[in-house]
Amino acid sequence: QVQVVESGGGLVQAGGSMRLSCAASGRAYSSYAMGWFRQAPGKEREFVAVISRNGVSTYYADSVKGRFTISRGNALNAVYLQMSSLNTEDTAVYYCAARPAPSMTDYYLSGYDYWGQGTQVIVSS
Numbered sequence: 001q002v003q004v005v006e007s008g009g010g011l012v013q014a015g016g017s018m019r020l021s022c023a024a025s026g027r028a029y030s031s032y033a034m035g036w037f038r039q040a041p042g043k044e045r046e047f048v049a050v051i052s053r054n055g056v057s058t059y060y061a062d063s064v065k066g067r068f069t070i071s072r073g074n075a076l077n078a079v080y081l082q083m084s085s086l087n088t089e090d091t092a093v094y095y096c097a098a099r100p101a102p103s104m105t106d107y108y109l110s111g112y113d114y115w116g117q118g119t120q121v122i123v124s125s
Contacts, residue, residue, distance in 0.1 A: 001114075002032055003024065003114070005022070006021065006022050006116040007119060009120045010121070011122045012086055014086060014125050015085060016086050018121060019080060019081070020080065020096075020121070021080055022096030024079070024098060025077070026114075031100060032053065032098040032101055032114075033052055033098070033101035033107060033108050034051050034070075034098050035047065035048075035096070035098075038092035038094045038095065039092055040089075041092075047109055048061055048068065048081070049061065049064065049068055050070070052103070052104065052106055053103070054104045055072035057105050057107045058107060067084050068082065068083050069081070069082040079096060083121075086121075086123045089123075091121060091122050091123045092120075093119065093121075094121055095116055096115070097114060098112065099111050099113050
């Protein structure tokens with residue numbers, strides 16, 4: 001079992017930056033690939049960025065590529081989402097998620113078993 005808790009959301013002006021953090025705990029956390037997802041009002045949850053177990057491989061949604069950066073902490077028990085050049089379309093609840101990963105270097109777009117409670121990000125114009 002892995003528990004994930006997000007933090008760092010809030011209100012930011014368009015064009016600004018924000019960093020989200022995800023703290024994970026539980027058994028064999030380093031065996032899990034991680035990802036960030038988001039859900040805007042009235043829309044389905046969508047993938048934002050994912051990262052491999054060892055933090056080497058990453059993949060981004062086209063809508064955030066070049067603006068967002070996902071990374072893992074040195075101890076691999078934290079995941080971050082650095083967001084820059086934010087716009088109003090980035091307003092959403094952001095979720096951190098974890099899934100078992102047999103590969104150290106692969107990232108995954110689906111199959112996430114463990115989810116945080118979400119953190120709200122509001123981008124004002």
